[in-house]
Amino acid sequence: MKLTLFALTFLISSFAFSQEKIVWSDSYKVSFNDFQSRESEVNSDLSSYTLHSGSIIEVDLTMSNFEFMVKKDFNNRVKSILDQRLALLAAPDTLTAKKLVALAQYDFDLSELYARKIRKEFYEKKGTFSDVKLFQDIYEKYNRELVEKISIIFKATSTEENDVFLQNEHTKVLEEISRLSDFCFDCKVPKKKKNRKKG
Template sequence: MTHLKNIFLILVIAFTSANIFAQEPMVWTPDYELQLSDYQSSESEINAALTSYSIYSGAKIDFGFNMNSVSFMFTKNFNSKVKAIFQKNLAVLVAPDSLTANQLLQFGRYDFDLVELYSRKIRKKIYEEKGAFSDSSLFQPIFNELQEEMNTVSAQVFKATDFGKDAELLQKEHNKVINEINALSDFCMTCKPKKNRK
């Protein structure tokens, strides 16, 4: 009987771990494209009875580090500390039909890539501005400035494309973002930037 209890306990732990893992934010990668199934908030639905549609992308810049002052002083590359993440459990997509849902999804894909672009811009600015004697107060103004700029760009494209319904304009804006991401290839989350040339 004890043996069966142990097996049951192991199964419960495995199941709980799987549920915890499922709630982990998804980190941006160049080879994954968001799907409708990623919008896992209980508010998400595609329902013909609906008369409106909306999206909350669930994408954001996550920035944090925990190190002592000596480690901080000698760290130049903070790329791994700035992450573009997508929170599936917070991502909401509401649409009356699959056509509208897929238009909103295209905007969600654009927005997640935009978050990665601004993550790279933050990484680059930190890399360029952090000196040997900088302290952590350097980061917040950089983060705030670029976060605000990103939110403005996202809102402008959202409005200009009418929630992604103007597919041609959205694709044009998305291509710009992809090109800018590629131009900042030294500042991917796992990259080591080249030393500044003087």
């Protein structure tokens, strides 16, 4: 059995975005077709299984100095994606493959949750004279948390083979995603209304 964790990808230069990169949405469901690595297969000759989820968070801060200085909302600069070219699933039977797809869906949703946490903290801490280091520090903090969380879940599900456990953890992630609805990829963070003094 082999499970590979993908760390976040922090980009300060532009990157090519291809059809193989699926941006997270609540309507998209991971399927076996997403695992486009050549090594992906269901084969009874296998004695173990392999999962590379392909879930990655990309941060793109390509902009002019002035744009960066005045920009406050970075929601659309932080992408939670599933890179189908990196996604690999190899299992000895369809039942195991189905469980691995469920685990990959959890991983994709968990990445979106941490993308929203990053967007939220970017928004709350970005000042006019902030520099890129602030973003790197925020990114690295959530990167550590994400990798630790995924490691715990992957270990628990692989040793206990507990479908109910994964479902419960997945429900918690989806609830947290919902609570951070202002920080989805294509959302505009609502501006706080200023209290007017009564004269």
